Amino acid sequence: MSLEILSEVARKATKLAVKKGADQAEATAFTFIEDLTRFANSQIHQNVATHKNGLRVRAVLKKKIGDIMVGAIDPSSVEKAVSDAIKIAEVSPQNELFKSLPEPKKYTVLKGTYDRKTATCDPNVRADNAKRAIQIAHDKASFVRAVAGSYMTGSAAFVVANSLGTHAAAQISLAQMAVTVISEKEGSEGHGYCSAYARNMKEINVDEIAGKAADKSVRSVRPTRLEPGEYEAILAPDAVALSLSYLSNGFLATWFQDGTSFVKYNLGKQVFHEKFNLKDDGRDLETLYVSPVDGEGVPKQALTLVKDGIVDEKGICYDSYTAGKEGKKSTGHAVVPFIEAFTPGPDLINMVMPPGDTSEEEMIKETRRGVYVSRFHYVRTVNQPRMILTGLTRDGTFLIENGEITKPILNLRFTDSFLDVYKGIQMIGRDQERQALATVPPLKVSRLRFTGVSEQ
């Protein structure tokens, strides 16, 4: 699906909505291609090729808003979607909090975000990459029992137009690989995981991903029990990124306005360690879902969320609706339809934490008695204003003693305020990794409170 076709659909739908009586109208035409080869037990077990088109129309009639999304962009579907959006608006109550759809703003196109070869990858290529990953993992050790994972290629594109003159487009290709390796020795399992996220499949290094996952897996067998308690911890980038995806809710205008954001109660305060810096930048090519504009066509720009450990109101991200409630302008964080969400409200999907100057090896050397966490699993927020999160470790948890990794340990449950955890940052790794929603380095923290142990 070309951007030209999407552009035509968005423009036509907008015009039609105005013709049918809308004071303001917005149309977003989008397309996703997601081809994914999934493997488990060292063979391919699911293999899908999907193509989805869609159109979202927002029609505004005297502050009454009709919002509709359909999974088609053919002329009759477009016409029906527009008519339905108008009908919904007509019978909706006025929303006095709605100010306006965004005014048009100039933006610079991002180059090199779409690779045709990646977007149209042949299923045989994905299957061969899966097969190679399986082989590499099994070659690592005779006790590698099973290899699981997925290799995905595809693309996403959207064009958003509104009746005020906004007309903006974005397109990316996507390639992702994740490998989980399960080893088994004398009835004891060890798990290892590695993933890579890219916009070009050339950047997916199958050998490295499978090799790293297998290495962690074989080193994880026969884990011992570590008693719960507070320990120094080294968090690998995967764990850091997942914790940030929860922490970042505190920077959403929706949370801020509802009074559930930790930022609201800590304005101008140094809640994190002074080494902690975090931004969101949809134009930063080091992040995955790059886009020159947000889902409403507002240009993306860098937003500083945390500066030297301090949070303030300037770090709150807005779409046009939440911004309008406070008489502000959108920060360009309306959900980008690359990730299918289309849920109301702003979102942060391009977070970047700058790298530090230490290697993971140096972090381990500086740890007297601590825990190396490869990944977090099933993280949930227990207390919003204090950002108490709970979750578990997964796929490679190790005990560090006197500067060395000494043994694998059973997965641990943590329950802790991540305001406190990141207040205790001691070291920041020099090697950033791109995860789905954040590009981050590993971190060493002075303490993380583990509250339970899992079983094998």
Place this chain on the structure above:
Amino acid sequence: MNEDLARIALRTIQKLGASYADVRYVNVESENLHVKKGVAEEIRKRSLAGIGVRAIAKGAWGFAGTTVLKRTSIADLAKKAYKVACASARAKKADVKLSPTSPRKAKYLTPFRKDPFKISLQEKLDALKTAERIAAAESKELIKTSSSFFRAHRERKLFLSSEGADIDQKIVWCGGGVSATAIRNGDVQIRSYPASFRGNFNTAGYEFLESLDLAGHASETAREAIQLLSADKCPSTTTTLLIAGDQLALQVHESCGHPTELDRALGTEADYAGTSFLTTDKLGTFRYGSPKVDISADATTPGGLGTFGYDDEGVPAKNVPLIKKGVFVNYQSSRETAAFLNLPEGSSGGMRADSPLAMPIVRMTNINLLPGDWKVEELIRDTQEGILMLTNKSWSIDDRRLNFQFGTEAAWLIKNGSKERMIKQATYTGITHQFWGSCDAVSNDDWHMHGTPTCGKGVPGQVMYVGHGVSTARFRNVRVGIA
């Protein structure tokens, strides 16, 4: 017209040489309404129609799905599914085998009285506004956010298979809820009715939302949120724990529903959600819980969010016991996984896809904890010292479904057989089989269906609607007050 396209797709893939194929034409519609602080902030309608083709070729699976419903593109879709299956065969260890099922020609329609899509927007918004206004009115100073929700879902599915199945289903569900958030000095307390995260949902018509009487419960909901601001924090201790249905539903979901999925036990979800401690060697012998614990996967429960006529492999809805008097006796399965284990009864009928663009995977239907012998009041009277927890707030469980931790919106200290006072920030934790082993009583008078419309699983991720019939149950020696 679109039905014709589905038939063309099936004919095409059969001609290509697939040893098995099925085609689903699915049209999903949804409506979401959200009234917040007096404003109808969300009035959204969504629809998606498409065709998914699943095929076995060269002994391996392939799937292709599209929303482009044109005669010219449907043959290409079938060809793509076939090509993807052939690609899968490049990394297969054994040919896919399916357990037998009789191909049916059938129709199914969710029983309902009032089509939720035909009730006027005005009527639905009025009901939500009334409930939200009542909640807000409890305290202008302390209730900082009050919300009410409605969601309706309608799905038409045509399933055709190369074995001759031709099944047409229309599934309708809806529901909603009301919530109030009280805030004082940075202390945030939320209460929700009839359940958190936008309420409760049943396969039913608009009469289900009416039966919830959101307006009638809004005041108490907000009052409890305010009371929690002055409540003590849940103590950190080990105690007797009573869990009400609006929390126990998720406990059943996470610690019984997911680990009894056979695809997890066989390792095919290892790369994402994880595996299961209920390994196949435990089937039929493992003591999962106390003799008071009976759990079934029942796709026939009236009103259940996981109630349907046939699953997405054309297997008729079944009621399958998973845990019988505490013993693990069955898995939730698909035709492929049932064949792999040689399960004599075949698939449990739990293969479901969340859209025409998704390949079906083993999903929960209605995972029900069967009612026990107690009345709720008897349970409380019989408890000398303990805590009653209500309404889920947070949930987390490990990748083998053993170590869990849940938080609830509210809790009551129980002393000498009566509810003494409310406490806040309640959490509890445990290991699945030890926890269910400590269950000594299950009530029967408050047993009803709870709907979970947001169960995530699979890669690419799918979100499924499932149900849980539960009541209040009691557990001994549970660790509480972790956060």
